[in-house]
Amino acid sequence: MREHTPERDPEFSKASPEALLRELRAILAPDSLITDEELLRPYECDGLSAYRRLPLAVALPEDEAQVVAILAACHRAGVPIVPRGAGTGLSGGAAGIEGALTISFTRMNRILEIDHGNLTVSVQPGVVNADLKAAVAAEGLFYAPDPASYESCTIGGNLATNAGGLCCVKYGVTRDAVLDLEIVTAAGKIVRLGGKNVKDVAGYGLMPLIVGSQGTLALITEATLRLRAAPAPRTTLLAFFPTVDAAGDAVAAMTAGGLVPVTLELMDQFTVRAVDDVHHLGLDRDAAAMLLVESDLPGPAGLAEMEAAEAACQAAGASMVLRAADPVEADWLRQGRRLAYRALEAIGAARMEDIGVPRSRIPEMLRAIGDVAAAHNVTIGTFGHAGDGNLHPTFVVGPGEPEAVALERITAAKAALYEAVLALGGTVTAEHGIGASRQAWLLRQRGEDAVAMMRAIKRALDPDNLLNPGRVLG
C-alpha cells in the first residue's frame, strides 16, 4: 500500500558519496558501516511500510565520539542523516532517505547507571525498552512508559517520538519521564540539557522540545529517566458491553469520576473476535466492545479502585464483568490486548491509525468511526488506550480484496476519519508522530502559524536541514 514516494532531493548528493563512505570507514569499526544493498533493505522503512527508500548507507556507532565524527563528516559532504532506533515507529519517521545516511543507535545500548537514591536510570539510546524495564525491575524499581512494541523498541526511539503506551493514563508519556538528555546538535556540539533535578527552571525547556521532534532537531546520545518504586501486582478486570456507546460511556464516567487506573484499554467487536481467533482467550465474541481495566494500587486501595471501575461499567450497561483470578490470567488477558494489532494483521493487510480525542468525546468518536466505516465501505477494527482518549482504528483489507481498490477507499475513509477527529477537538496522532505520513494534517490541526513557529525553530537549530529532513514538517 505505497502511497507516497518522496522525490530524491538533488541537494543530497552534491559531494561524492564514496568520499564520505571512506571517511565513515575510518571512523567506525569494520562491521559498523553497512553499504551492501541487501543488508540495507531492513533500513528502507520503519513499522509504516508505505514509506520506504534505500539509504546511502547505515552507520552503527558505538559511542558518542563516533556520532560526533559521523555528523561532522556528513556536514562536510552535505549528506543528511536519518537517526533510527529499532525501526518499530509507525509514522515513517525512521524510513530511509535516498542519498542520506541512516544512523542506527542499536549498538549504543548500555544501561549506564541505576540510581536508587534519586530513582533514576541513565542509558544510551539503543537500550530496548523491555531490557530497561527488566533491569530496573530486578532492583525493585519501575520504568513506566511501555509502548506496545516495548519488547523491541529502543529508548532513543521512544524519546524521538515521545512514545506512549498502555499505562500513560496513570504515569504519563515518555516526555514526562525524562530528566536529562545528552544530545549532539546539528553543529556537532555535545550538549547536556538537564540533570537529576526533579525541578529545574534554568533557561528554556529545550528537553521537552527535543523529545518528540523525531530526530529533526538533534541526535540523542544519552538519557536519564525517572523511575518509581515497583507498584503492587496488578488486578485486572474485563467488561463486555452490548454497544460501543455503552463502553464509551463507561470510559467517560471513569474519567469524570476521577479514577486513574493504570490501564484502561478498549477493543471493539471486530478486534475482540480477531484476538480470540488467534489466541483463544474465550472472550465474549457477541459483545460490541470490551474494556480492560487494571489497578496497581496495593491492597484495599486496589480493591476499591476495581470496585469503582466495575460500578462504572455496570452503570453504563455492561453485559458481563469479570476479574482475572490471578496474575497469570491477568497477564494472559493483557497480552491479548497487546497483540490486537497483530491479530488484525492476521486477517489481511492492516493499517493502524492513531487518533486522540478529549476523553469525554470517546462515545462520539466511536460512533464516528462506525459511520466512516459504513459510508466508505471499509472494515475498521478499533482498539486503544481509551483512558487517554487515544484510539487505534485499524483499516483491515481482507485477503480477497484487490489492493488498489481497497487503498482508494481507505484513503477517502482516512480523510473522513481525520475530519471527524478534528471536529471533536482531537489530534491526528496521539503517540505515533507526524513523521513522513501526516504532514498535511499537521497543518490542518495546528494551523499555519503554529507550523511556521515549528519551521522557525527547525531552521534555528538545524540551518542546513541535515537532521531527518522532510520529516515532521515536510
Add this chain to the structure above:
Amino acid sequence: MREHTPERDPEFSKASPEALLRELRAILAPDSLITDEELLRPYECDGLSAYRRLPLAVALPEDEAQVVAILAACHRAGVPIVPRGAGTGLSGGAAGIEGALTISFTRMNRILEIDHGNLTVSVQPGVVNADLKAAVAAEGLFYAPDPASYESCTIGGNLATNAGGLCCVKYGVTRDAVLDLEIVTAAGKIVRLGGKNVKDVAGYGLMPLIVGSQGTLALITEATLRLRAAPAPRTTLLAFFPTVDAAGDAVAAMTAGGLVPVTLELMDQFTVRAVDDVHHLGLDRDAAAMLLVESDLPGPAGLAEMEAAEAACQAAGASMVLRAADPVEADWLRQGRRLAYRALEAIGAARMEDIGVPRSRIPEMLRAIGDVAAAHNVTIGTFGHAGDGNLHPTFVVGPGEPEAVALERITAAKAALYEAVLALGGTVTAEHGIGASRQAWLLRQRGEDAVAMMRAIKRALDPDNLLNPGRVLG
C-alpha cells in the same frame, strides 16, 4: 540591596513614546493605560526588589484583541513589552524596563470553563491561582500547582515561570498541568498550541517550550489546565531532628523508599525559630531541623503512607514526631511553613535563593549551606521543598547590620553557594527562574552551547527582540 541596574537601551526609544501612547489610548479603555509616575511605581519591580526600573507605561488589556493591537502598536514604535501577572515573581522577570511597555494581564481574569468530563479548566492568564483552586474545589475538583504566593499570583505568571510550590513532589510543576495554550506571537499572530487531548504528538512540543520562557517567546492569553478529582483531606506529620544531616537523611530515605507524599517540606532551626516567634506554633526551637510530611491518600493508604514516613524519620534519628490532631491543626502547621519567608523578613532584609539538587544530595547540600554561612559570616535560614530537592536558603540581614557590608558578604556567599550547588549536579533555580538575576549562572550551569540553542530559538520566535528583552538570556 540593588546590585544590578540595566542600562537604558537607546533602541527602545527610537520613536516618540507620545505617538505610541496615543495609539494605546485608542486601543484601551480610559482607565486601562497608566502613565502617571506615581501609579507606575508598583510596576517598577516584581518580588525581587533589587531589579527596578520605571516602565514607559502600563497597559491593562481586557481581551485578546487588545493584546494583539497593543503588540502591533509596540512593534511599529519599536517599543519592547514586559508581560506581567501579579508581580510576585522572584527573579526580576516582570520588573519594568525603561522605555518599555508593561502589559499587566490582571484584568483578563475570567475562568472560562470547568469541564468535568475531561477534568480541565480553561482560564484567562490573570486568574489568581487561589481563585482557580477555589472555583474548581467548589465543584469537587483539584488544581495541583500551588506556589507559596498562590493567594496573589496569577496563572499567567505561573505559566511564564513554570512555577512550582508545595505539592510538586506528588503532582508535578505547572508545565505538567498544561494541556492547551493560546498565545500571541511576537508577529502578532494568535496561535493555539494544544487542546484537551491528554496525549498529542502532532508536531514539536511548542507548549512546554513556551511554559517557563518568562514572556520572552510569546504572550499567553489563555490556558487549559488539567484537574484531578479532589483528593482526601490531608493527614499531617511534623518531625524534629537533632541535626540537619538527620533531616536530610530522612528525606533521602523517603525518596529512595518510593514514598510520594503530597508535601515534604523542610525548615532549619533558624527558620523554625523565626516562624515560631511570629506565629507561636509551639515548635521545637531546640531542633536543628523540622520536616512537614503530608499524605492525601484516602483511609488506610494514607495511614500507611504516614506510618512509612514516620518510620523513615525515626530511623534517621528524629527527636520527636507528631501528627496533627485534626485538619484545623494541620492547616495551622502548613500555614507556618508557607509563612517561613515572611517570618524571616520580619527579622530584617531577607534574600531568598532557589537552589535545587538531586534528592540524594540533600544532606550534602545542607552541610554545604552551613559551611558557606560560616565561611562568609552570613546568616542563612533554610526552608523548602525537600521532597523535590528544592531548597530556599535565605540570607537574612539583621536590622543593626550596615547594608553595604552585608551585601558584599552576601554576594560572595551566594557565589560560593551556587558553586556548591553545581558541584552537586544541582540547579541555581528550581522554580523561580533566571529572569533578570541569574543569567551569568545560567551560562555556568547549562554551558555556552545550550545557551546558544536558547538564543537561536529566541531569535527565531522574536527576531526584533520585542518580548521581555534581556530576560532569561540577557
